[in-house]
Structure formats: C-alpha cells, structure tokens
Amino acid sequence: MxxxxxxxxxxxxxxxxxxxxxxxxxxxxxxxxxxxxxxxxxxxxxxxxxxxxxxxxxxxxxxxxxxxxxxxxxxxxxxxxxxxxxxxxxxxxxxxxxxxxxxxxxxxxxxxxxxxxxxxxxxxxxxxxxxxxxxxREEFVDNLLKENLDREDFDVIERARGVQELVAVCHGNQSAAAARLGKDRSWVTNQLALLTLPEEIQALLSAGEMAERDGRQLARRLKENPALGAADLVSLWKDIKAQEAAQREEQKELLRAAREAQMLSADNTTATQEPGHARSSPDTVLSADNTEHLPPAAPTPGATPAVLSADNTDEPTKDNADVLSADNTEAGESSASSAIPHQGSEAADGAGGENSNVPLLRQLLGETAADQAAALAEAFSAEELAALLEALSVHA
The missing domain is CATH 3.90.1530.10 (Conserved hypothetical protein from pyrococcus furiosus pfu- 392566-001, ParB domain)
Structure with missing residues (x-):
C-alpha cells in the first residue's frame, strides 16, 4: 500500500x-x-x-x-x-x-x-x-511574506529579506511596500537597514542573541561610519550594553537612596526631606496631629526634649514654661495655685459652687446647642451617642 x-x-x-x-x-x-x-x-x-x-x-x-x-x-x-x-x-x-x-x-x-x-x-x-x-509580482511576494510575518519563529533577518524582496518588486518604492504590509515607511526602512550589517552581526540577530533594537542602533552607527567592521560593531555593542547596565544600576541606587531618605508621618503620608534641609534630629518627634514638630532653633542647655500634650501639639518643658490645659488653651503658670482650676474654687466656679467643668465643656463643644450637637456627632458614632443619651437619662 x-x-x-x-x-x-x-x-x-x-x-x-x-x-x-x-x-x-x-x-x-x-x-x-x-x-x-x-x-x-x-x-x-x-x-x-x-x-x-x-x-x-x-x-x-x-x-x-x-x-x-x-x-x-x-x-x-x-x-x-x-x-x-x-x-x-x-x-x-x-x-x-x-x-x-x-x-x-x-x-x-x-x-x-x-x-x-x-x-x-x-x-x-x-x-x-x-x-x-x-x-x-507584488501580489505574490506580499502573500508570501504575510504568512511569515505572522509566525513567531520568523527571525529578524528572514523578515528583513522578505521586506527587501517586496520593496524590489514594488520598484524600490518603500511606501508602497509599507502600505501592502500595513506598516509605516520607517518600519520598512529599519528592516532594510539590518541587511547592511555584516554577516556576523546578522547571525547574532537571527539566533536571537542580539535584540533587533540593538541591531538598528548598530546599523545607524555603521551608516555614520562605514569603515566599522564586524569586530568593531560587536565591541561597540558590548560597550552599549555595559553602559545601559550601569545606568540601570545607578537608577536603582538613586531609587534606593530616595526611599531611605523618605520619612512616613503618622498620617501615613510621605514627608520627603526638603533640599538643603538637614535630616531631623533625634529630638524631633511627631505630634499626634500627624505633623512633624521640630525642636526650638536654640534649645536651652539641659532642657528635656519636647513632649506631646493631649491637644496633639508640643508641650514645652515644665521648667519656667507655660503648660497646656485640658481645654487645649495655654494657661499661664500660677505661682500659688494649679494652672487648672479645681472643683469648688470660687474663682473657677463662676456661679458660686457651680460645677467648674461646665464652662470648660461649653468651650469645647460650643455655646449653642447646634454647635454642641455638631461637635458630639463628629466625635462619636451613632451607637456611642445612643449610649451617651441613655446614660444621661439615667443621671437626669
């Protein structure tokens, strides 16, 4: 059979x-x-x-x-x-x-x-x-080449030869050949340029050992200096690759240094050091309002570093310095009494025995009911407000 x-x-x-x-x-x-x-x-x-x-x-x-x-x-x-x-x-x-x-x-x-x-x-x-x-002729070569252009294993030089044949049957008209292939004229020109390279370089391109981009770059160098031989072009190619590798490494180092120079503030945003501004000293702390607070330009010798008060700002050292009251306002230091009024104090009661926390709460929440409601709504969730109202009804 x-x-x-x-x-x-x-x-x-x-x-x-x-x-x-x-x-x-x-x-x-x-x-x-x-x-x-x-x-x-x-x-x-x-x-x-x-x-x-x-x-x-x-x-x-x-x-x-x-x-x-x-x-x-x-x-x-x-x-x-x-x-x-x-x-x-x-x-x-x-x-x-x-x-x-x-x-x-x-x-x-x-x-x-x-x-x-x-x-x-x-x-x-x-x-x-x-x-x-x-x-x-144009139709035949066009159909012959189109099949090969769709193949993954069609190497660079084979494709360039096909383009060269199509340009030839198009009477040297690169634009006509490009139109048939659905490409730009510059693409056709670049393909033809690869065929001007020495056979040793073309072999590297065919084997996939040299990228087409590198081949085009060498073709431009050869056009500028036709005296370059295959060995010269290979040496030039290696130099180009070495320079590119060095540039990539330099970029990596710059990125690494930039990351190390960055500081994250407490609000999870990046605070980058300003040019010419020295890195913050160890005494620098972040306040609870998520901003960096630098120490005084000329700190007093022996003074302790700045600390944070409950209002999220720097609290000055306690030696001969003002402190912040719980209502987030500065209260000048008193030589005979505490900076914060005590319950029962005649000066603080304002209305002879009235709870001293009432003026403070009004100052914090606001004078009007609308302001107070807005402040509470901003500070508490709906569940927390409901619990607060329930607790208030018990004490009312």
Whole structure:
C-alpha cells in the first residue's frame, strides 16, 4: 500500500470534494452556483511541487524537528499548503525556470510542511491551488511574506529579506511596500537597514542573541561610519550594553537612596526631606496631629526634649514654661495655685459652687446647642451617642 493510500483521500479535512473528481465543465458550473469555492483541496505529489526561490525563510528547523513534524503530518494534516501553477509563476519570473525544474506547481506557503513530509518519506500532501495570488509580482511576494510575518519563529533577518524582496518588486518604492504590509515607511526602512550589517552581526540577530533594537542602533552607527567592521560593531555593542547596565544600576541606587531618605508621618503620608534641609534630629518627634514638630532653633542647655500634650501639639518643658490645659488653651503658670482650676474654687466656679467643668465643656463643644450637637456627632458614632443619651437619662 502506498503512503498516499495510508493517508487516505482527504481524511484530515472531512468529505471535501477534490478537483480531480469533477470535470472542468462541472467544476465551473458548481462555482457559478456557489456549491464550491473557486479553489478546492487537491492531493498533489510532492514530486510535482517546488518551493519558490523567493521565500525569505531559511531556517526550517533541525532534522529532528522536521522528523517530528513529518510524523504528525503522517497522522493528520491540519492545514493545506498553498501553491500556484507553473505557467502562472513563470509568467512573473521566467528566469526561475531552471530553479523550479519540471515542477508543475510552486509553493506560496507551507514550505516547512513540504520539507517535513519529504524528510519522513511522504509522497503527497493536501494543497489549494490559487493562481490569483500571482496576479502580479507584488501580489505574490506580499502573500508570501504575510504568512511569515505572522509566525513567531520568523527571525529578524528572514523578515528583513522578505521586506527587501517586496520593496524590489514594488520598484524600490518603500511606501508602497509599507502600505501592502500595513506598516509605516520607517518600519520598512529599519528592516532594510539590518541587511547592511555584516554577516556576523546578522547571525547574532537571527539566533536571537542580539535584540533587533540593538541591531538598528548598530546599523545607524555603521551608516555614520562605514569603515566599522564586524569586530568593531560587536565591541561597540558590548560597550552599549555595559553602559545601559550601569545606568540601570545607578537608577536603582538613586531609587534606593530616595526611599531611605523618605520619612512616613503618622498620617501615613510621605514627608520627603526638603533640599538643603538637614535630616531631623533625634529630638524631633511627631505630634499626634500627624505633623512633624521640630525642636526650638536654640534649645536651652539641659532642657528635656519636647513632649506631646493631649491637644496633639508640643508641650514645652515644665521648667519656667507655660503648660497646656485640658481645654487645649495655654494657661499661664500660677505661682500659688494649679494652672487648672479645681472643683469648688470660687474663682473657677463662676456661679458660686457651680460645677467648674461646665464652662470648660461649653468651650469645647460650643455655646449653642447646634454647635454642641455638631461637635458630639463628629466625635462619636451613632451607637456611642445612643449610649451617651441613655446614660444621661439615667443621671437626669
């Protein structure tokens, strides 16, 4: 049994009619009626097919990879190859006659499938023959290149060669080639520039050892100084990479230093040191109002560091200094009595024995009922206010 018989007639594509099963008249009628597309799957002997010399792809994988792919094709061919007829192809490139030999069909895409099939000894594959893809040189090369541009393993130099071929068939018009590919003209120019690099550099690009961005940069340097050789460009490339690495490290150090110089205030916002301002001394503390409080510019010798009072501001040292009362106002130091009035004091009672906390609460909460309500609402949650009212009703 032949390899073709083992593969079966169209087993991987279901029950699709093949052109060999119809007469030309029957096929034309079926196309006119819309029963079949203008092109159908055909089973072609690989001996009848030739790759096009125009294919920019050179790397089709290792022998082992081709063997593995070929064995997969032996079981199932998921995608058909595309070809044009010999006559249509030679009409565009008559000088390729010797290069395609006696082949009756020329590949547009699917050369890796073709090579893998040959590698494992397959005799035929499924094809679609689409002569409309060779209406012009530009059309043929455009379709040839578009398939490769979508491939992840299409290396940089292969792509550049394909673009170069398309520009050539567009009579050197880079803008026309760019329009066909849906790219900017500058993109096409950059692709062509890569081909001006020495073969050693192109090999690095093809192998993925050098980034395309680096290749374009070297191409610009070569344009500025055409005397540069491959060794010069490799040395320049290494210098560029070393400089970039040093710059990245410097940026990391700057970021690290910036983070270390930052201070977090108690309100969880970053307080960055101002230029020319020395870092705060150990005596500097954060008040409970979440702001930094610097010590006096000329502290008294032997004085203790500033501390925080209940009103969230710096409390001065107690030696010969004012202190803050619980109502958040400064009360001058009294030589004979406490700065805070005591309950029962005639001076503080104001109304002869009235609770001294009442004026204080009014000062804190406000004079009017509306102000007092607003202050309480701001200070307590709804549940806390409810508990407070309940407690007040008990003491009322």
């Amino acid at each position: 032949s390899v073709a018989d083992k593969l079966g007639a169209g087993s991987s594509f279901g029950r699709i009619p093949r052109s060999g099963q119809r007469s030309e008249r029957g096929r034309a009628k079926a196309i006119a009626q819309g029963d079949i597309p203008e092109y159908e799957l055909v089973r072609l002997s690989l001996a009848e097919v030739s790759p096009t010399p125009l294919n920019p792809r050179r790397n089709f994988g290792s022998e082992a990879e081709l063997n593995e792919f070929g064995e997969k094709l032996r079981k199932v061919q998921l995608a058909a190859c595309t070809a044009v007829t010999r006559a249509v192809y030679l009409k565009l490139w008559p000088d390729h006659e010797d290069r395609i030999g006696s082949a009756q069909f020329v590949l547009v895409n699917g050369e890796r499938r073709y090579r893998a099939a040959l590698q494992v000894g397959l005799e035929s594959l499924d094809f679609v023959v689409r002569d409309e893809l060779a209406d012009s």
